[in-house]
Amino acid sequence: MRKTMQNNNIKPTDSELEILQILWKSGYSTVKDVNDELNKLRSVGYTTTLKTMQIMFEKKLLGRERSGRSHTYVALIKENETKNMLLDKVLQTVFAGSASKLVMQALGQNKASKKEISEIKKFLNDLENEEV
Amino acid sequence: MRKTMQNNNIKPTDSELEILQILWKSGYSTVKDVNDELNKLRSVGYTTTLKTMQIMFEKKLLGRERSGRSHTYVALIKENETKNMLLDKVLQTVFAGSASKLVMQALGQNKASKKEISEIKKFLNDLENEEV
DNA sequence: ATCTATTTACGAAAGGTTTCGTAGTTAAGA
DNA sequence: TCTTAACTACGAAACCTTTCGTAAATAGAT
Incomplete structure (x- = not known):
C-alpha cells in the first residue's frame, strides 16, 4: 500500500x-x-x-x-491525486465511506453504457487477480 | 428511462x-x-x-x-435523488461525464474490500441482464 | 522616444456560508 | 400569577468565492 x-x-x-x-x-x-x-x-x-x-x-x-x-x-498538484481526493470527499461525506454504495449509485442510473460496463468488469477481474 | x-x-x-x-x-x-x-x-x-x-x-x-x-x-428532498445529484456533479466536473473513469478511480486505491468488489460484480451482471 | 496593445497587480463589490450573541416568546411548574 | 428553562427569531460578523474595473508596468512597433 x-x-x-x-x-x-x-x-x-x-x-x-x-x-x-x-x-x-x-x-x-x-x-x-x-x-x-x-x-x-x-x-x-x-x-x-x-x-x-x-x-x-x-x-x-x-x-x-x-x-x-x-x-x-x-x-503543481497532480491530476490523479486531486481527483482521488475529490472523490474521496464525496465518498466520505455522501456515502459514509462505502465505495460499493458509491459505485452502485454511479452505475445504477443509466450513467454507464454497455461498453463502459464491460470495461469495468474487466477492470474488476484484473483487480482481483493482482491482489494475491 | x-x-x-x-x-x-x-x-x-x-x-x-x-x-x-x-x-x-x-x-x-x-x-x-x-x-x-x-x-x-x-x-x-x-x-x-x-x-x-x-x-x-x-x-x-x-x-x-x-x-x-x-x-x-x-x-423534503429524497436521500437517493440528492446523493445521485451530488455524485453526478462530481461525475461531470471531475470525470468529464465518464462513469467508468469515476468507478475505476473509486476502486483503484484499495477503497473497496474483496467483499465489496464481488458485490459490485454481481451488481454489474444483474445490470447487464436486466437491460434487454 | 513615443504610442499602443498586452499583461499584471490591486482593490473592492456582490453574493454565499457558517457561526454565534442577544432578545423575545412560549409553556410548564411552583 | 410569576418565574424560569427551552426554544425561536433576528441580525450581524467573519470568512470565502467569484467577478471585474482601474491603474500601472512592459515591450514591441512606428
Missing part, C-alpha cells in the same frame, strides 16, 4: 478546478491560453481568470515563470 | 448535507435532536444548527411542524 504524498492538501474550488483541468490537459499555459479555453465553455473576463490564477499561485496550486511580458503557469 | 422529479433543484451546502444525513437517518427530529447528533461528530452551537435549519426550511429543503414549544423538522 503506497503512500501518496501531495505538495499540499488544499481543496480547489470549482473555478480553480476548471482551470486545473485545462492545465492538466494543455500543460504550460499563459493566462490568455487558459482564458481562451475557458471561454469555449462559458463567458469569463480576462482579469477574472488572471485573478483566480494569481490566487492559485499564492495557494501553491500553480507554479509560474516569467516568459517575456507574461507568465507561464503550470499545475 | 425514468424521469426523476425532485421538489426543487437546490444544491445543499456542506453543513446542510450534514443535517440532511441526520434527518434521513433519524426521520422527524427537533433542532435539539439534530444538534445533539451533530455534536457527536464536532462541536456546534445550538443556535448555529437552528439557524441553518431555518435557512433550509426557507429553501424548502426541510419541512416543519409546531409541536408544543418547538418545531419538528423533516427532510
Whole structure:
C-alpha cells in the first residue's frame, strides 16, 4: 500500500478546478491560453481568470515563470491525486465511506453504457487477480 | 428511462448535507435532536444548527411542524435523488461525464474490500441482464 | 522616444456560508 | 400569577468565492 504524498492538501474550488483541468490537459499555459479555453465553455473576463490564477499561485496550486511580458503557469498538484481526493470527499461525506454504495449509485442510473460496463468488469477481474 | 422529479433543484451546502444525513437517518427530529447528533461528530452551537435549519426550511429543503414549544423538522428532498445529484456533479466536473473513469478511480486505491468488489460484480451482471 | 496593445497587480463589490450573541416568546411548574 | 428553562427569531460578523474595473508596468512597433 503506497503512500501518496501531495505538495499540499488544499481543496480547489470549482473555478480553480476548471482551470486545473485545462492545465492538466494543455500543460504550460499563459493566462490568455487558459482564458481562451475557458471561454469555449462559458463567458469569463480576462482579469477574472488572471485573478483566480494569481490566487492559485499564492495557494501553491500553480507554479509560474516569467516568459517575456507574461507568465507561464503550470499545475503543481497532480491530476490523479486531486481527483482521488475529490472523490474521496464525496465518498466520505455522501456515502459514509462505502465505495460499493458509491459505485452502485454511479452505475445504477443509466450513467454507464454497455461498453463502459464491460470495461469495468474487466477492470474488476484484473483487480482481483493482482491482489494475491 | 425514468424521469426523476425532485421538489426543487437546490444544491445543499456542506453543513446542510450534514443535517440532511441526520434527518434521513433519524426521520422527524427537533433542532435539539439534530444538534445533539451533530455534536457527536464536532462541536456546534445550538443556535448555529437552528439557524441553518431555518435557512433550509426557507429553501424548502426541510419541512416543519409546531409541536408544543418547538418545531419538528423533516427532510423534503429524497436521500437517493440528492446523493445521485451530488455524485453526478462530481461525475461531470471531475470525470468529464465518464462513469467508468469515476468507478475505476473509486476502486483503484484499495477503497473497496474483496467483499465489496464481488458485490459490485454481481451488481454489474444483474445490470447487464436486466437491460434487454 | 513615443504610442499602443498586452499583461499584471490591486482593490473592492456582490453574493454565499457558517457561526454565534442577544432578545423575545412560549409553556410548564411552583 | 410569576418565574424560569427551552426554544425561536433576528441580525450581524467573519470568512470565502467569484467577478471585474482601474491603474500601472512592459515591450514591441512606428
